Amino acid sequence: IPVIYGDAAHPVVLKAAAVARAHLALVTTPAMKTTQSIAQQIRTLNPELHIVARAEAIEQLEVLHDIGVYEVVQPEFEAGLEIARQALLHLDLPAPEVQRYTDAVRQDLYAPIYQMHSEYAEVHALEQARRLLEFxxxxxxxxxxxxxxxxxxxxxxxxxxxxxxxxxxxxxxxxxxxxxxxxxxxxxxxxxxxxxxxxxxxxxxxxxxxxxxx
The missing domain is CATH 3.30.70.1450 (Regulator of K+ conductance, C-terminal domain)
Known part of the structure; x- marks a missing residue:
């Protein structure tokens, strides 16, 4: 796998990484300003590219979505939710009930974004349906x-x-x-x-x- 060292907020680095031909961009830096800068540069080079980015706070979700980030992940929230899920499964709660609970918690967190951006809600609904139909x-x-x-x-x-x-x-x-x-x-x-x-x-x-x- 080719590895390119450099500041991804600089267009020259993104061009070297062939962002214009990419199918997906993952932005994992914890710094919000850096994430915004990288996402904006990616949008300039490849307007149709899906971007998945990391956010540290709930108020950052809408900001990132507004600049074209396809999906935002909060690592600490997701880690906490996974810990809760594992604990509930260990206590022998039915897996479908545990899944419904974690989906409800996630829905509450992202509700403001879902209300303002229907396409974001559609992505979540499709993902939720997939989970609920796991055998x-x-x-x-x-x-x-x-x-x-x-x-x-x-x-x-x-x-x-x-x-x-x-x-x-x-x-x-x-x-x-x-x-x-x-x-x-x-x-x-x-x-x-x-x-x-x-x-x-x-x-x-x-x-x-x-x-x-x-």
Whole structure:
């Protein structure tokens, strides 16, 4: 990887780095004035380039966005949020609930920017949707009414909205299983869906007696 040493606020350095042909610029300096200067020079050389920059305070978010920064990251805030997320997961809170909590905290922080710049809110909404649809692994318990059924017979999607995208069975992974695939107790299923859909699948897979742990 080519490395160029110099002050990125100077056009000659940015030209040497071929910013005009770049697809993305990451500005990680903690100094706000330096970040502004670099972003403005990048905009001059490549008006369409996406810039991701670091900010130290909430009031800097709007300033950076107004000069054309595509996304702003606050390292201390994100680190604190990740620590909180890991703590909640360690306490066995459901992953979808933890994700909703962290999204709500992030939404509160960036709310002023979202209200003033609709495109910023759209980027966040797309990212949030992607996170909410990440799959979770669920073990099919003994006595589950789904055990012995094919995926087609189980009609999981029509009953819950969730989708089984993979099956781990005795150490072997079956990706994108077909409707003829038979489910067995002990299978570990990769299930894709939002919080309500995943809860619906858990209820559907639970043994009728209430015994078993999904």
């Amino acid at each position: 979770t692994w669920v073990t099919l318990p003994e006595g589950s009414p789904l055990a012995g059924c094919s995926l087609g017979e189980a009609q999981i999607r029509s009953h819950t909205g969730a989708t089984v995208v993979a099956i781990m069975r005795r150490g072997a992974l079956v990706s994108n299983p077909g409707t003829a695939e038979i489910l067995r107790a002990g299978d570990v299923l990769a299930v894709l869906g939002n919080h309500g859909e995943l809860e619906g699948f858990t209820t559907l897979a639970r043994p009728a007696s209430g015994a078993g742990d999904v």
